[in-house]
Amino acid sequence: MIELRGLTKRYGSFTAVNNIDLSVPRGELFGFLGPNGAGKTTTLRMIAGILRPTSGTVHIGGIDLAAQPTAAKSKLGFVPDRPFIYEKLSGSEFLRFVAGLYNQEGPQIEHRARELLALFDLEEWRDELVESYSHGMRQKLIISSAFVHRPEVIVVDEPMVGLDPKAARILKDLFKEYTRRDHTIMMSTHTLEVAETMCDRIAIMQGGVIRAAGTMAELRANAEDGTAGLEDIFLRLTGENAARALVDVLNA
């Protein structure tokens, strides 16, 4: 459903994403892990069509994003890491606007919007302007907007940030049910527990390249210690000098 071939993004002499090849089939929940600055957000923004790759291709449902952006993007919903939305629209207006961008309207959209807002406890805020929403409420509204037009693929960057435990639980269940219905979700997260329990496959990125990818079982098998948890595998792959640095910092 998502095909990346030789995907590269350079900013001047800095290479943020370096020659990534990846294939995510339909019905899979794929997780991106990596330390800050690893290139996860850049990769997701290229898949969402916000950034143009320096080289390489992105295919969504077999459609080349560069050649047919409208067709490819109509299969996609995107949730960014920072919830910036129009402050002067109400929650329900925002959902209607997003559906409109995907050329959808009518009673079914209104019904879906109401259901999504109710799911995330935003129903009583639906007619209030977004400027009075908290960070978590904005995040919930953006997540709702990614589902309102029923895309085949959802690309989501750090979905759990700012969510209360109840909303986080609802989101996990929503993602599982959505992929069970043959849709595809690609998400980045720093919460290893979320990746370990939710994702069908995981990729660990560092320095713009994928250091390891596969199911939890495959990642464990490739690690030196076959019983290691995701945290151990993650730290081993991305460097583990944190403890030494802490002592130095606190003694300084």
Add this chain to the structure above:
Amino acid sequence: MRLVFLSIFGLGFWAFIFFMLYRLLRYFRGVQEIGPLLAGKLLGLILVGFFSILMLSNIITALSSFFLARDLDLLASAPVDWLKLYMAKLIETLVHSSWMVVLMAIPMFAAYGVVYSGGPLFPLIVIASFLPFLMVPTIVGSALTLLLVNLFPARRTRDILSVIAVLAAGGIVVMFRLVRPERLARPEGFRSLVDFITILRGPTSPLLPSEWVERAVMSWLNVKTDLLPYYLLWSTAAAAFVLGAILHRSLYAKGFSKAQESGERWAHNGRMTRIGTILLRPFGIVRRELVMKEVRLFFRDTTQWSQLILLGVLVMVYVFNIKFLPLRGTGLTFFLVNAVPFLNLVLAGFVLASVAARFIFPGVSLEGRTFWLLRSSPMSMKQLLWSKFWVGTLPLLVLALAIVGVTDYLLQVSPFMMAVSIFSITLMTLGLAGLAIGFGTLFPQFETENAAQIPTSFGGLIFMMTSIALIGAVVVLEAKPVYAYLSAQAFGTPATTSDMVLGFGSAGLLCAAATLIPITVALKKLENQG
């Protein structure tokens, strides 16, 4: 490149103000007895204007710097002494609200210094009197804002302030027109010379710091020693600072906490949505939603629409001035009467360019942080730009036709001139809107939260200059066929249609190019971005 361009523009602006004032002051200097009085009166008038602008801009700036700035959360949680915070924020407010006035004051004082031979110490005299003049409105404005925020939540206060500020600015413009400062330059309008001199000698506003600065500067230039204005200026600034600091200590913490509350704001829908949905149905879902979104955001943001009030006042003043032009009577040629509607086009063009700079130019910049949504959706950037173009252009066109139609009616122009005016202003409006969208996209200000600041950017400056060039070019291209036609009417000389076709055709083509080329270039930039 940008720096060089801005420096050249800034120096040009300074030179323009300097030479205008220089010539006027030289003329005053040549007038016996009342010359220095006139120069002092002019300085006083300019300073009263400055003082009003400073009061308004300080009240608005203080709201941002004391209550809404992003660094305040950090400062409020840090162990910073209240007096240091007050002084730091006061300086920040002073710099942000006064820099433009200072830039205008430099060439003005320079002209006074040069014409009246102020000598090498004159800049020090100016600084010693002008600095407290800047401080007083900053302290008073900040205190007023502090009181307002304690009465209303900050976001509400911002809305209220925008409306108050704009109404006050409109009031100043109207009052200035009612006072008719230009009559001071025509003593024959007064009953007797004694009356005139009495008005000149009397202080305009003895309790305002502007009067004290005028006295300080003019006494130095007339080689007299008058220390009272300095005492008044500095003691007022110091007293204001002490009172401001006391007020700050007792009310700031409460006001800051209140500023964090946002007013309860509900989106009111219903009739507008239904009418919009029906009217925009033929344009498809995407365009309709884009247009509805633009309209909603515009009318819900008070900082946006409140400036329409100011615009309305300016247009009224303009139309009134046209109404009172002495265009009938002896000594006025047929050509002069017909040239005025033509010049009217230039002035209307300037008004439209400023409106486009304020309302159309920021369009793409205001998408800023929400661009991720538009770019990740299947909507094309072409749809976005053209929606923004039409949302801005249609109201602008209504305004353009209203200004030109009403002024032409008041001037009682011939049907030919009316047709020329309507044709030209329609084309110009389209061209100006195209330029605004184009330059607004090529020089975006994605991080700016306040739409009113966007037109003052480098891109805004380029847009204004290009607009002026476009208006000038259209008028020049049309001047020849219009002149030929009027000659034919007045003297029966033959008018050639080729002149008409060439003049109006090339003006039309130029405006079409100004509409389409910037949008096409902007579109390329948006599509290739990232």
